[in-house]
Amino acid sequence: MAGTGAGIMSPSEKYTAAAYLVVFVAVLAYVVIIASKLQRLQREVARLVELAKERQHG
Amino acid sequence: MAGGCLVLFTTALALVFFYAPTDANQGLSQRIFYFHVPLAFTAYACFGWGAWKALRHLWKRDPEADLESYVAIHQGVIFGALTLATGSIWAKISWGVWWSWGEDQLVLFLVLFLFYCAYFMLRYSVEPGPQRANMCAVYALFGVVLIPVSFLAIRLSKSFIHPVVFTSHGYQMTNSQFLTFCVCLVAMLSLFVTLYSIELAGKRLDASLRELRELLA
Numbered sequence: 626m627a628g629t630g631a632g633i634m635s636p637s638e639k640y641t642a643a644a645y646l647v648v649f650v651a652v653l654a655y656v657v658i659i660a661s662k663l664q665r666l667q668r669e670v671a672r673l674v675e676l677a678k679e680r681q682h683g
Numbered sequence: 684m685a686g687g688c689l690v691l692f693t694t695a696l697a698l699v700f701f702y703a704p705t706d707a708n709q710g711l712s713q714r715i716f717y718f719h720v721p722l723a724f725t726a727y728a729c730f731g732w733g734a735w736k737a738l739r740h741l742w743k744r745d746p747e748a749d750l751e752s753y754v755a756i757h758q759g760v761i762f763g764a765l766t767l768a769t770g771s772i773w774a775k776i777s778w779g780v781w782w783s784w785g786e787d788q789l790v791l792f793l794v795l796f797l798f799y800c801a802y803f804m805l806r807y808s809v810e811p812g813p814q815r816a817n818m819c820a821v822y823a824l825f826g827v828v829l830i831p832v833s834f835l836a837i838r839l840s841k842s843f844i845h846p847v848v849f850t851s852h853g854y855q856m857t858n859s860q861f862l863t864f865c866v867c868l869v870a871m872l873s874l875f876v877t878l879y880s881i882e883l884a885g886k887r888l889d890a891s892l893r894e895l896r897e898l899l900a
Contacts, residue, residue: 635711636776637709637710637711637712637776638711640712640715640772640773640775640776641711641712641714641715641776643772644715644718644719644768644769644772644773645715645718647765647768647769647772648718648722648765648769651761651764651765651768652874655761655878659878659881659882659885662885662889663885666885666888666889666892669892669896670892673892673895673896673899676899677899680899
């Protein structure tokens with residue numbers, strides 16, 4: 626069977642793909658970090674809402 | 684905003700791989716230019732915006748300016764790191780080395796990047812308050828002087844290994860390449876605006892929650 630995928634890519638193609646992949650991975654990592662921070666903030670909001678409700682009824 | 688950014692990036696990628704012609708000298712690896720240079724320009728824009736917000740903090744005492752300056756510089760460091768990474772990959776395939784200390788353009792951009800990395804060391808070594816905001820604003824303003832020096836270094840450099848694309852005679856590329864570059868630049872700037880807005884909103888929400896927590900405690 627003939628080589629497929631990365632096996633038949635020239636060095637130029639590999640490096641170009643690597644450069645674009647670096648940018649994509651970095652942006653994706655940033656989005657994941659922001660999303661996890663947002664989740665933490667949402668949990669904090671929920672906890673503070675509970676605390677405020679307790680204060681209101683207590 | 685995020686939707687617009689996604690559309691721009693999709694268009695940019697389509698233009699890069701299906702519209703822009705392949706460079707006769709460098710072949711496919713020249714297409715790294717369409718992301719590498721916009722990343723560098725966007726990093727400059729981020730540092731410039733951070734410096735503008737720093738000036739507003741010192742001059743107009745804008746209460747939001749310190750946080751806005753910090754977020755812009757944070758974004759600038761991210762884009763700067765990506766510029767260095769993509770530049771190194773392009774250098775490896777073009778020049779055979781990951782880095783060249785003899786290139787003024789490369790070294791001055793690295794100096795600019797490290798200068799703004801040190802901004803965070805300064806910021807987190809001081810307690811939050813007016814003194815920290817003032818020191819960071821002054822530091823951010825000093826750094827912006829390095830931007831034109833870094834940009835002009837390529838024209839002052841004697842060796843000229845790093846390609847000179849934009850000269851006083853105009854852009855040294857075909858119209859289709861220039862169009863592709865412009866779309867990529869707009870896409871990268873829109874990514875900065877999107878990420879800046881999201882991070883700023885997150886930081887403001889964090890500050891509000893801290894205040895609320897203190898009130899309820």
